[in-house]
Amino acid sequence: MVKICCIGAGYVGGPTMAVIALKCPDIEVVVVDISEPRIAGWNSDHLPIYEPGLDDVVRQCRGRNLSFSTEVHRHVSDADIVFVSVNTPTKTCGLGAGKAADLTYWESAARMIADVSVSDKIVVEKSTVPVKTAEAIEKILSHNTHRRHGGGGGVRYQILSNPEFLAEGTAVADLLSPDRVLIGGRNDTPAGLAAVAALRDVYARWVPPDRILTTNLWSAELSKLAANAFLAQRISSVNAISALCEATGADVAQVAHSVGKDARIGPHFLSASVGFGGSCFQKDILNLVYICECYGLPEVASYWREVIRINDYQKGRFVNRVVASMFNTVAGKKVAVLGFAFKKDTGDTRETPAIDVCKGLLGDKAAVSIYDPQVTGEQVSRDLAMNKFDWDHPRHLQPITGTDVAGQVAVAADAYEAAREAHAVCILTEWDEFRGLDYKRMFDAMHKPAFIFDGRNVVDVAKLREIGFVVYSIGKPLDD
C-alpha cells in the first residue's frame, strides 16, 4: 500500500489530503502538524477550518485511510510520498523583509525529512514557494543524507513541484474537479520521470488526463506565483475602473459585464470590491516583486507592485468615502460592519480588507459593531489589536495595544444586532445571507440619515434608496 504523509494540516494540507484519501481508498494518507490544537481539531467534530462539504469528506475517510497526527517523525519516515504544505508567509525582518517569502518552516521541514528518512522518498512542494526553491531543498536533503551516511549513497529523494490552486470557500469542489493539476519535475532523469509518473497516478484516479499538466520544476513553481498575480491583477484592474465609474456616472457592473463578454477576457473574477484579501495574493505578489528585483528586473517588479498599490488605494478610498459621506467624521458614531472574513464561505481573516477598513474607522474614533457568520470574537480582537493601519505608510503597520480600541469594538450575534442604533452599515464580505436581510427592519432601528456602504455590491441599491437609506455601492452611480 502506498503511503502518503503531508506535513502541514492547514487550509491546504487538510482539504487536499482529505480529497486524495476519498478518491484513493487504497492509499494510506496521514496529515501531520506540529500544532496540537490543529490536529485535535481535525480529529474532532469541529474541524479547525470551515469549508463547505469538508465535514462530509473527512467523516467518510477518517479512520479508514485518512488520519491526523502530531507524530511527525514517525509518519514522515514511513511515507513513500511526502507532501510539504507548511506556511510560507512574507518575511518580517532581515534581507527581503516585507517582500521575500519566509522559508523557515519549509527549511526545517526539509531538514527533518532528511533526519528521519531511512527509505527513498518523493518530496512534493505543495506550499507556494519562490521559483528555484527545489534547488535549495535538493541541497538540504542531499547534504544531510551524505552527512548521515558518511558521504555514501543512502536515501534518494526526488523533488516535485505540485502547487495547489484551490480557492478557500470552494476548496472541496475545486479539489474534486480542478481546472488543472500541475506537476513539475526533473524530466531529464529516469528517477525524475518515475516520480512524476507516481504522483500523476495518484491524481489520475479522478482527474481527467488532459487536466494533469507536467512541466519542468521551475515552470511549475513560477506558474503558481504567476497565476495568483494574474488573478489579483484582474481585481485591481476592475477596482481601478470602479473609481472612474464613480467619477463619471458609469456603473462598474455594466462595464465589467461588457468587458467580460469579450472571449479573450472572459467573465470571471471581474467583480469590483473593497479589495482583495486572504493569505496568498498579497504575499505571492510581494514575493514575485522580490524575485524580479533579485534577477535584475526592476521594471517588471514595479509593474506587479502596482497591483498591491491599487488594492491599498481601494481600501483607503472606501474608508474615506464612508467618513466623507458621514459629514466628515465618524467620531462617536456606531458603524455596523457586516462580514469580516476575506471572502464568503470561509472563516479565514488573514489579510482581510475588513481589518484595514475597521482600523481606518477606529482611527477616526467610530464605534464598530462587527457581525460575520464564521468569524469569532477572538479572531476579531486578535486581528484588530495586532496592528494599526497607517494610511500615510500603508505597508508599515504600527503595533498598538488592545486598549487603544477597547470600548470601540463589539462583536454582534447577527446583522440586526450589529445595526441596532447604528449610523451606518458597511458590507465587507459577500455572504449570501446579506442579500436576503430585512433591510427595512434594520433601517427602522438605525439613526437617520441611515447610510449603507456596500463594499461587495451585494445589495439592491434602488430598493434600499426606496426604503430611505443613503447608499454607496462600489463603482455605482452615487446618490444625488
Ligand code: NAD
Ligand atoms: P496554514 O498556516 O493554514 O497551514 C500550515 C500548517 O503547517 C500550520 O498548521 C503549521 O502548524 C504547519 N507547520 C509549519 N511548520 C511545520 C513543521 N515543520 N512540521 C509540521 N507542521 C508544520 O497555511 P495554508 O493556508 O494551508 O497554506 C500552506 C501553503 O499553501 C502556503 O505556502 C500557501 O501559500 C499555499 N496555498 C494556500 C492556499 C490557501 O488558499 N490558503 C491556496 C493555495 C496555496
